[in-house]
Amino acid sequence: MKFEVLTIFPEIIECYIKHGVLGKALNKGIVEVKVYNLRDFTSDKHKKVDDYPYGGGAGMVMQIEPFYNAIMHLKADEKPRKLVLLSPQGRKFTQKLAQKFMEESKAMVLICGRYEGIDERVKAFVDEEVSIGDYVLSGGELAALVIIDSVVRLIPGALGDELSAVEDSFMKGFLDYPHYTRPEDFKGMKVPEVLLSGDHKKIALWRKRQALKNTLKNRPDLLKNLSPEDMRILKELC
Numbered sequence: 001m002k003f004e005v006l007t008i009f010p011e012i013i014e015c016y017i018k019h020g021v022l023g024k025a026l027n028k029g030i031v032e033v034k035v036y037n038l039r040d041f042t043s044d045k046h047k048k049v050d051d052y053p054y055g056g057g058a059g060m061v062m063q064i065e066p067f068y069n070a071i072m073h074l075k076a077d078e079k080p081r082k083l084v085l086l087s088p089q090g091r092k093f094t095q096k097l098a099q100k101f102m103e104e105s106k107a108m109v110l111i112c113g114r115y116e117g118i119d120e121r122v123k124a125f126v127d128e129e130v131s132i133g134d135y136v137l138s139g140g141e142l143a144a145l146v147i148i149d150s151v152v153r154l155i156p157g158a159l160g161d162e163l164s165a166v167e168d169s170f171m172k173g174f175l176d177y178p179h180y181t182r183p184e185d186f187k188g189m190k191v192p193e194v195l196l197s198g199d200h201k202k203i204a205l206w207r208k209r210q211a212l213k214n215t216l217k218n219r220p221d222l223l224k225n226l227s228p229e230d231m232r233i234l235k236e237l238c
């Protein structure tokens with residue numbers, strides 16, 4: 001899978017992708033990330049990317065021309081790619097959308113805005129507008145990294161051979177179960193006995209109950225389309 005990122009701060013992306021799962025996936029050739037500096041697609045000597053908003057108001061707006069020039073440059077190879085604008089106004093990014101992007105897109109262009117936003121006409125060249133949450137960031141770069149990280153984790157082979165239990169729980173519609181590791185007793189704080197029992201059936205049930213309990217407490221909105229078994233467990237918790 002290939003990600004192409006349009007940004008005025010390429011170092012933000014370049015620094016992050018060297019580490020962890022992303023770094024390994026890059027080294028394995030499972031994923032390729034190319035970062036483009038929008039200032040390289042300007043035509044003035046000051047490499048200007050923003051200007052005052054028509055209609056007045058605070059702040060600056062990113063101009064269409066650098067985005068247009070960069071997008072046309074990428075499209076010159078005529079390869080298919082999904083163009084995604086990161087913005088607080090976008091559709092909500094979820095684990096399911098990450099799965100969809102991984103399954104459907106061989107290449108994604110992640111367009112990072114800054115300032116008050118970008119010229120609305122850029123959206124004529126964009127396939128999707130995506131938000132990672134109901135808050136405003138200083139720029140789309142963090143949102144782009146969230147999308148790259150969550151999509152890459154889903155690519156077969158990216159996580160090595162460890163199970164991605166966290167993704168599974170989100171895909172099934174609830175939060176993760178609690179995790180513990182050594183020591184068994186830390187200053188009197190003990191690991192739940194069931195996890196030391198070796199009884200995998202009991203452990204699986206305990207984990208399911210805990211996951212449903214966490215979801216009921218923190219994200220009841222996720223509790224839809226539960227299986228009859230999960231519904232039975234949930235009713236016991238209420």
Ligand SMILES: COc1cccc(COC(=O)c2cn[nH]c2)c1
Pocket residue numbers: 085086087088112113114115116117118130131132133134135136137138139140141143
């Ligand atoms: C494109 O226009 C704008 C305007 C303002 C900020 C940004 C940066 O993105 C976000 O703030 C964001 C992305 N997902 N959730 C929040 C983009």
